[in-house]
Amino acid sequence: MQLNRELPADLPRSKWGMTTVRLTLRVLFCVVAAAFILAAGALSYRAWRQHANALALSIDPKTGVEETMFVSLGGIEQWIQIRGDDRRNPVLLFVHGGPGSPVSPVSSVLRTWEKYFTVVMWDQRDAGKTFVRNGAVREMSLPRVTQDGIELTQFLCRHLGKRKIIVLGHSWGTMVGLGMVVRRPDLFSAYVGTGQVVSIAEKEPVIYARTMARLRAAHDEDGIRTLNASGAPPYRSELQMRVERTMSERTDIPSERDILRNMIPVALVAPGWSLWDIYWSLQASDHAEDATFDADASYDARKFATEIRLPFFIITGALDHVTPTDLAKPYFDVVHAPEKQFVVLKGVGHSAVLTEPNVFLHELVTRVRPAAMRAEGGASNVQPSVIRPIPGMKETTAHG
Secondary structure, three states, X not given: OHHHHOOOOOOOHHHHHHHHHHHHHHHHHHHHHHHHHHHHHHHHHHHXXXXXXXXXXXXXXXXXXXXXXXXXXXXXEEEEEXXXXXXXXXXXXXXXXXXXXXXXHHHHHHHHHHHOOEEEEEEOOOOHHHHHHHOOOOOXXXXXXXXXXXXXXXXXXXXXXXXXXXXXXXXXXXXHHHHHHHHOHHHEEEEEEEOOOOEHHHHHHHHHHHHHHHHHHOOOHHHHHHHHHHOOOOOOOHHHHHHHHHHHHHOOOHHHHOHHHHHXXXXXXXXXXXXXXXXXXXXXXXXXXXHHHHHHOOOEHHHOOOEOOOOEEEEEEOOOOOOOHHHHHHHHHHOEOOOEEEEEEOOOOOOHHHHOHHHHHHHHHHHHHHHHHHHHHOOOOOOHHHOOOOXXXXXXXXXX
């Protein structure tokens, strides 16, 4: 080594060794110091970006609302975000999917929505900041989260001075949202489903077969072997289902395949979100999915949600490989509602609401908002006697 050749030839062996140790320690110190400086610089840059984003996303408090808080729902503190440019606008509650996959860290992609709606993000139990505060909770089920959503809606109506609100469910969130509007139609001005789940038992064999077909068309031998080894539905575990989802992503459209890679940079500079929050938020879905997998396997919206007593909308991506559009349409056709519309967005997939938020917003503004405004403005024609329970859901008292 060059360092050794520069040492005097007559230097005693003990001193030569000590000098080498000192040089090594100095090099290590420099490396550690450089790493620390780079990390500090990255954190400083992140803090600057968060501050800049907070300023760019700020809302005039004279006309709008910009709040974050924990609300007691179902016996635990759950985190919500409320944002909108005009308090007079309809309130839209976004019920995220997963379970355990909140949209709140990337809600800035929906900033244009806040001109037309007061948008509420809710980190459900075992999700997002609710998970960070409480950890994995003992009572995690579809009926429990549905009741949490009803309690949250009651709180929002009081807090924001509204008679009714819009509920928008995505994927698993459609299972929650449908239950909410079936059980308490008097609280809602419209239902919007995207990535609409109809029947778990029916859709899983269909999407497995289609995933295998796409892998074969792509000549993805590794993917074919992996999916074959995992096995076809009915799945014995949530882990087995994840294998299919992973293989499906490999041949999905780019906007779906790359959604996590595209959204993580947004989350990393989200105002109000620490790296700790983001890390634990990413761990939450494992707990939520494991807790609900067995019970959700028997879910079928057709068993309890064909009579909807409010405007009913499904807005779906034409290339949805997780909750296929051709399975949602027959369900839509048998639903009875005072007003209903089925909208297919071309060229987009399961997460169209996030990958094409402005296209989705156009449908919300032109179709959903007018119906919701009419429903909010008119007297409720739903009496307590028609409020029906969801199978497996016990009546509880709301508190917020």
